[in-house]
Amino acid sequence: MQVEKLTVEMTSFDGSRQVISNFSASFNKGINVIYGPPASGKTTLLQTLAGMNRPASGEIRNQGRLSLVSQVPEREFLHSSCACELGADNPEDVKKLSEELKEIGLNISIMERSPWSLSRGEKKRLALLRAAREYRNCEKVLIIDDPFCDLDKNGCAQVAQILKDSSNNVVIVATNRREDLEFLKGKGLEYSLIEI
Numbered sequence: 001m002q003v004e005k006l007t008v009e010m011t012s013f014d015g016s017r018q019v020i021s022n023f024s025a026s027f028n029k030g031i032n033v034i035y036g037p038p039a040s041g042k043t044t045l046l047q048t049l050a051g052m053n054r055p056a057s058g059e060i061r062n063q064g065r066l067s068l069v070s071q072v073p074e075r076e077f078l079h080s081s082c083a084c085e086l087g088a089d090n091p092e093d094v095k096k097l098s099e100e101l102k103e104i105g106l107n108i109s110i111m112e113r114s115p116w117s118l119s120r121g122e123k124k125r126l127a128l129l130r131a132a133r134e135y136r137n138c139e140k141v142l143i144i145d146d147p148f149c150d151l152d153k154n155g156c157a158q159v160a161q162i163l164k165d166s167s168n169n170v171v172i173v174a175t176n177r178r179e180d181l182e183f184l185k186g187k188g189l190e191y192s193l194i195e196i
């Protein structure tokens, strides 16, 4: 995925501001970490890569499809149950998911519940599992905004595993925490650093 001279203006009731100015980068196969302080425009950039904002100028070139886990994962929940969110339409499908749920630290009992009723950490895990499943079956760009927030040590290790499993494709994550970079290094994961 290539980004050239991207400028993004965001608007809310109190006016418009330029959030990203003339940003260029190449996101290659493997893990790409967008690193910058709070409010530097990481989420805006990821959402723009995912087609959620229209850039004021510049170009985004992406051949493949894309999965996004946003910084507030519930923004992308669309269904009334966790099972439907994961594309499991019947008890047989739900049963097939039990191993994957366990791996990501979710209890199978949540399958009947509304994704909105989950804790923050559970929502994050559900969104990660959904993206990892969508991503596994075809070539896609995987984008995870703030991948380690709201997760305990096990959850972080599970995210590291998802990143490891995905490293034959383009993976883009964003963080404002240096500890996250140290954590990736500690897990033996190599990455390209893109500062914003």
Ligand SMILES: Nc1ncnc2c1ncn2[C@@H]1O[C@H](COP(=O)(O)OP(=O)(O)OP(=O)(O)O)[C@@H](O)[C@H]1O
Residues within 6 Å of the ligand: 010, 011, 012, 015, 016, 017, 019, 036, 037, 038, 039, 040, 041, 042, 043, 044, 045, 071, 175, 176
């Ligand atoms: N819809 C909007 N209207 C106006 N300003 C916005 C809008 N969305 C984001 N911004 C502003 O753009 C700037 C960057 O926000 P963004 O959420 O992209 O930062 P971030 O780098 O992801 O921060 P964090 O590390 O805290 O997650 C902030 O100053 C924010 O207030």
Ligand SMILES: [Mg+2]
Residues within 6 Å of the ligand: 042, 043, 044, 071, 145
């Ligand atoms: Mg953000």
